[in-house]
Amino acid sequence: MSSKAGAPPSSNIRVLAASTFLRGMRDNMVRVVWQPFVLSLGASMPLLGFLESLGGRGGIVTTLVQPLSGRLSDYLGRKVFILSSSVFAIAALSIYVSARFTDNWHLLIPGVAILGLAAVSRPSEDSMTAESAGVSGRAMAYSLVMLSFALSGVFAPLLGGFVADRWGYVVVFLMGLALDMVALSLVAGLLKETLVSHSRRPLAFDQLKGVFRGILVPPGQLRGFYIAVAVDAFAWGTGWGILYGLLSEVHHFTASQLGILSCLSSIGWAIFQIPVGKLMERYGCVKSIVFSEAGGVLLMVGWLHATTFQTFALLQILFGFTIATWLPATMTWIANSVPKEKMAEEIGRLNAFRGLVGFPAPYIGGLLYEAFGFRGPITVNLIGTLTALILVALLVHEPTMD
Structure with missing residues (x-):
C-alpha cells in the first residue's frame, strides 16, 4: 500500500512535532496538578486511583478506544482521529472547570472518561509518523516527535504548578484548553493525510464487530x-x-514542587532522546528497551529510600532516561514488525492489550497505599519492572521485517 499523499514527509513530521509540543504543554500542565486537584475536592486515594483507572494514561476508556480507532483509521485515514483528540480534550477540560466551580468531584467521572477518549489519536499519530518517515528513518522520526513532547515538559509543569499555587487550578485548565484549540487549528490547516483515498481498505462494518476479539490473544510472533x-x-x-x-x-x-519534578524528568528525557535515537538506529530497539527497564528498577529503589524533595528531584533525571529509551524503541519495534497497511490497527491492539492488563493498577495502588503506606505501591512497581526486564531479555528479539 502506498502511504504517501503527495506532501514532503518532513512537512508532516514538523507539523506532528509542533502539535505534539502544544498538546504536550497542555498534558504536562494539567497532569502535574490533576491528582492534587482531585484530592482537593475531597476524594480519597483509592478514588483517585479509580479515576486514573477509568480515563488516565492507561485507563479502561483510553484502552478500549484505541483498537477501534486504529482499525477505523486504516479505512478512514489518520487525520480525522488526530483532530478528534483535541476536541475531546477541550470538552474534558471544560468539565474540570465546572467541577471546580461546583466543588463536585462527581463531575470528574464523565470528565476523565472524555479525556480518555482523546487517546483516539494515538494509533493514527504513530502510524502517520512512520508513514511520513519511511523504514530507515523511523527511529529518528519517533525520537524527534517524542523530543517535542519532552521539550514541552521542560517548563510546562513548572508553569502549571506555579499558576495553580498562585491563581488556582481553573486557570491551568483554561490555559490547557487554549493550547488544544491552537493544536486543533494547526492540524486542521497544515497536516497532510498519509493514507490516500485509493489505497485505503474498504470500510466493512462486519469486520469491525470483531475489533476487540483478538486483543487478549496477540499474534504469535x-x-x-x-x-x-x-x-x-x-x-x-x-x-x-x-x-x-x-x-x-x-x-x-x-503544586510548584511537583512541577519542578516533572520539569526535571523532561529535561532528562530531552537530553537523552536524540542520542538514544541514533544509538537505536545502530544497535536496534531491544537493547534500548532493556536499558529502560533496568533504569526503572534503579528508579524504584531510589523512590523507596528517598525522603527529601532534593532526592526526588535528582531521581527525575533517571526517570527521563527511562522514558527516552522506552517510547521510541517500543514504537519503532512494532512499526517494523507488521505490514504498513495494518500498522495503526496493530498499534491500537498493542495499546489495548497493555491497557486491559494495566488499567486496574492505579486503583490497586491506591488500596496498597491505604494498607501499607507509600512503600506499598512503589514496591509492587519495583517487582513488576524487574519482571518486565527479565521478560524483555528472554522473549523479545529485533524485528526482521522491512
Whole structure:
C-alpha cells in the first residue's frame, strides 16, 4: 500500500512535532496538578486511583478506544482521529472547570472518561509518523516527535504548578484548553493525510464487530513483546500512576514542587532522546528497551529510600532516561514488525492489550497505599519492572521485517 499523499514527509513530521509540543504543554500542565486537584475536592486515594483507572494514561476508556480507532483509521485515514483528540480534550477540560466551580468531584467521572477518549489519536499519530518517515528513518522520526513532547515538559509543569499555587487550578485548565484549540487549528490547516483515498481498505462494518476479539490473544510472533509491555504497564500504573498524589499526600509537596519534578524528568528525557535515537538506529530497539527497564528498577529503589524533595528531584533525571529509551524503541519495534497497511490497527491492539492488563493498577495502588503506606505501591512497581526486564531479555528479539 502506498502511504504517501503527495506532501514532503518532513512537512508532516514538523507539523506532528509542533502539535505534539502544544498538546504536550497542555498534558504536562494539567497532569502535574490533576491528582492534587482531585484530592482537593475531597476524594480519597483509592478514588483517585479509580479515576486514573477509568480515563488516565492507561485507563479502561483510553484502552478500549484505541483498537477501534486504529482499525477505523486504516479505512478512514489518520487525520480525522488526530483532530478528534483535541476536541475531546477541550470538552474534558471544560468539565474540570465546572467541577471546580461546583466543588463536585462527581463531575470528574464523565470528565476523565472524555479525556480518555482523546487517546483516539494515538494509533493514527504513530502510524502517520512512520508513514511520513519511511523504514530507515523511523527511529529518528519517533525520537524527534517524542523530543517535542519532552521539550514541552521542560517548563510546562513548572508553569502549571506555579499558576495553580498562585491563581488556582481553573486557570491551568483554561490555559490547557487554549493550547488544544491552537493544536486543533494547526492540524486542521497544515497536516497532510498519509493514507490516500485509493489505497485505503474498504470500510466493512462486519469486520469491525470483531475489533476487540483478538486483543487478549496477540499474534504469535508478537506475543513475547505484548506480554513484556503489558507487565510493564501494570507495574508502572501501580506506583508511578498515582505518584503525584502520593507525594502530595505523604510528603506534602506543593503544586510548584511537583512541577519542578516533572520539569526535571523532561529535561532528562530531552537530553537523552536524540542520542538514544541514533544509538537505536545502530544497535536496534531491544537493547534500548532493556536499558529502560533496568533504569526503572534503579528508579524504584531510589523512590523507596528517598525522603527529601532534593532526592526526588535528582531521581527525575533517571526517570527521563527511562522514558527516552522506552517510547521510541517500543514504537519503532512494532512499526517494523507488521505490514504498513495494518500498522495503526496493530498499534491500537498493542495499546489495548497493555491497557486491559494495566488499567486496574492505579486503583490497586491506591488500596496498597491505604494498607501499607507509600512503600506499598512503589514496591509492587519495583517487582513488576524487574519482571518486565527479565521478560524483555528472554522473549523479545529485533524485528526482521522491512
